[in-house]
Amino acid sequence: MAALSAYIVSRFAPAASGSGIPEVKTILNGFVLPDVATFRTLFIKVPGLILAVASGLSLGHEGPMVHLTVCWAELLSRRFPQFRNEGKRRQLYSAAVAAGVSSAFGSPIGGVLFSLEEVSSYFPSRTLLMSFVASVVATLALSISNLTGTGRLTLFTVSYTAKLHPSDYVMFALLGVAGGLVGALFNALNIRWNAFRMKPSFKKRVGPVQEVVLLALFTLISSWPLPMTRQMSAHTIHALFDPCSSDPGDTVRSRRQEEFGLCDWQGNSTVWGNGLITSLGASAALRFCQTTFTIGTACPAGLFVPSLFIGACLGRCLALALKGLHSGHILFPHTIDPGVYSMVGAAAVLGGVSRMTISLVVIMLELTGGLDYVVPFMLSVLIAKAVGDSLNEGIYDLQIVLKGYPFLHEELDVTFTERCCDIMETGLTKIDMNVCPRLQDLRVMLLAFTFRGFPIVAGDSFVGYIRRSALELCLRNLEVAKVESEVVSLEELKPFIDSMVMRMAPETPLSHVHQVFKQLGCQHIFVVGSDGTGSGQDVLRGILTKKSFIKFLQDGQVGHMLDRAGTPTRQLSERFSVLDAAANAAGDSRPDDLVGHTASEDDAASRSTGQRRGSGVV
Template identity: 30%
Template sequence: MGSILSAAEDEEQEVLIRKELDSYVQPAISSSFPCDNVSEEENNLDSLFLAPSCFVFVPVAIGATLVAYLAPVAAGSGIPVIKCYLNGVKVPEVVRVKTFIVKAVGVVLSVVGGLAVGKEGPMIHCGAVIAAGISQGKSTTFRKDLKIFYRFREDHEKRDFVSAGAAAGVAAAFGAPVGGVLFSLEEGASFWNQTLTWSIFFCSMISAFTLNLVLSAYHNHPGQLSYSGLINFGKFDNISYSFVELPVYVLMGTIGGLFGALFNYLNHKLTVFRLRYLYLKWLQVTEASLVAMMTATVGFTMIYFSWDCQVLGSDPVEYALQFHCEDGKYSALGAIWFQTPEASVKSLFHDPPGSWTLTSLGIFFLFYFLLACWTYGLSVSSGLFIPTLLAGAAWGRIMGICAEWLFNGQDWVCPGKFALIGAASMLGGVVRMTISLTVILIEATGNITFGLPLMIVLMVAKWVGDYFNEGLYDIHVQLSSVPLLAWEPPPLSNNIYASEVMSHPVTTFCTVEKVGRIVETLTSEPHNGFPVVDSDEPASLSTNRTFGRFRGLILRWQLIVLLQHKVFNETAERQWANKKLTLNDFRDAYPRYPPIQRVHISPQEKEFSIDLRPFMNPSTYAVSHTASLPRIFRLFRALGLRHIVVVNDQHEVIGIVTRKDLARYRTWQHRGKMGLEELNIYVG
């Protein structure tokens, strides 16, 4: 553990980034090493700050404008919205080509602008969008249909492709195909089976292999498959641990959980403030630009007033910056600040003891923690993994330095190992991931023997964090008012029945329905599914609690297709003589069917009727009014349902349960206590 293990793939990237930074920084400094004397007039904060501040302002402002005005769903990491989509919630424009372009361009601008962000979450979102597009074989954005993969044009198949795309994004980012599969299982997909596991694993392996080939050619070593992922934390060779270290790791997991809970609490308050006061698009762009300027200001001020100067040549630092240090030395804070965040994490993992002082690391952690908390939730494309890993690695390194003082001479004391534990516990305390994050870090660092301590630390961080609040992704999902269903039904809900949960009254259609009423209903009602019943009395005129004997369910888009093709009883002979309606007619317009306002129906046609029996689902799921909330919940989760019909003992429709009805019941946990609450919405 005495030397940095610099990988060839990172060196060229760091050279380009540092040369770009030097072009802005060096005019304020007399020269780079070897150093000459620098006068006080030249070495001042103003000249050092103005050029880079302008440089970071422009890309962040452009990126924020793209997100705010073109694709708001591209803001943030994208993991919460992909999680909602895979849970069965239809999030508008989440897997559109437009979203992909804004996401990819936006994350580049965010990183170039120097924000405290990463690119891993956006890569996961981009992978999901690519997978969704491949599954359809067409793009409605560019109005191009390749006439392939049409058999996958349904919600179930598309959702499986998106799960594989998210896993492929993790595999490409960290070089962790197994971690990608576990991430998609733990944090993404709500519906899982053995076949899907194999398919996603194969997709992740192909993703990692393809990136390996591209990187080998980029580094002028084509065919040399040793470039695993865009992010390289370096290899921990011969890292080991003993039983005596485990209590220390449990303590660090506790600290990581506390820091993670604090991070989530502050970000929650900040997000609520944004929702209330910064909802205008120009205000969102202004805030993002302000944060970019503040990040540059804090960074340069922190370096300017820091006197942690290290001797050049004693540490493996390339392109070191002198700033106000004397000749032959460089600024330790400047070295870590002007690296890419991934390279900074790698330095904290592998640089030898004595590379930083406690003061420098403490100052860096404090300001970077606050900047990362402020940045997540801006109207920019940004990831969360690397900022939290970097903040955690900083205080983990502090713990390692303290351990060196307390246990001087002990073989198990290694600052880099403590930095790894701190990074894992910090990220686990923020996002509350355990299994997938353990495997991702094992694959990214190349050491499987350290898996057990990582798992212990992540579990402790999750338990401590859950004592105070929820994970950051779950917090943002709740603030977005998305009816996300958890893995398990709410506890203490066994005595809640379908008759209490269901929505009532219900809009239904008769087996043979008048065209005019279908058009009127689709225009006035936003519902996605409609029960089909045996009844001569329209549901809107029914004064009873029941709405006819249940015969099946028909969806909104199915009715629109029937109206588009004018499948009317009065014109049935002519219709079937010309062209028979097939399954491809329903698939062609997937997934964005036209609104009812764009379907032209003449006044005469409104007097016609449609027989819904050949097109409805006669074997759809229904539950008795005595079914419990946990049973309904498990049906929704296991089958990916959006609604389920409630019937009485005579099989008559009495209500319908949607995801929003289930999401009203939520379990709260606070400081070891738990309870069940029902969210009541009043419309005034």
């Protein structure tokens, strides 16, 4: 099954591999990645995901579910004219992300927060409403279908009555530290391995299907000796989360916990007698290794469930050790419940890997029903993120950079000394209405240039911007009433011109440009102002696209990264050292040019044929 999954994905839809969240995050940041949200990708990823999960590989289905819902959103946007606008389409994508998380976890509120916090870079109030509606509908469909077979939305619903002691919060903080360290280590090792996987020499020796076959054999052989890795992760996670039950009538819970030796026949947590701590530690370490090699293969794969499993094992290990060493001690006078520690540990490791905060806490609350433990969840996740961020970036941001996708990372602490005029593209190909262009001239222009659109000027004054598709439609309408030699007037073009484009003065600081690109969802900025010849204040001086801006940032030609002491430096922060190491391990196999293009290039981007003020070229 694993081999078949890898084959159909690598052969028919390579974009269907992985979780798809880095790609979706890049798209919602304003860029277009070909083949990511197409019918072919959807058609291949569904059976590929089913086969991959059923094969027993160390992966989850939650991340790919987000990708699948975005593919559905793309198909729906083609059926409804109101979503053909790029901005409206991205709002629909954000709602689809919320629906995907809701259907994967049974977490409607967590789905909305995940879309807001982790994926979307532009989230207006209308998008919030759309995401909430989509999340509710997805959760309602999940509830009606009763996929868990229990009548509940989630697989991990638990019930606890134990009260926490102040000493528990110290241990929860320790779990947060451990989760951050484990998450940072996983991110570093996984990125290094994926970089090595990208080397041409590796690809020649081991194909994607062969790699998955070898990985499946390794997973099968290594998982069999340990009961907790032998079973499906979701089943084991539920057993780790559950409290020990002494109720003779609770046969399902008792059978599940006795299967792994978590509780004795009296409903007490097993401590030392059967080597449970060793088994838990070995299971966590083994799943860590398996997941490190699995994430990044040709199969559709998510990392939520493996991360939860690793954290649950570590949390229960700590609880059992404390129970065996200090039960009844003055610092731990109460009864320690290992299930609570398992839930907190699971949240900590997932937070250390993904660096989610609010959305993760809400997802864990809805996933487990443990509303009484909101503070432990918050404490462990917050500390895990802080520890992880001090070492490297979250897994999705690292994957985005490793794959060469263009992305504006909000977390980077950047100071700018440059202005728009220092990096703007000049020498633009534009349509000047004062020269009285003929119908034939515009047709020749479309044939000569492949740009997605053109700036419109009237002499020195900037009028607006016309998309290539809009210009073609305008010319088709005019050819009925005009001959090729007739002049096309500005009044005839006005219905097709976008005059509400983003404009900035040449002296605008690049810090403002960064905010516009990141927060307003803007894809390109026209630099308009005086050229010093007395021509007026609306002269088109140049254009600045998000893609070129990111390229300048990555090349270190603009902006200064602040180091930990607050001193400006041209080098990337230490948190990105794992990327440098990954690039070295891969022989710098990342593409020189950014993959994908901005939505503005779809809508219309102009090309620079002149020189820029400042160093470097994009």
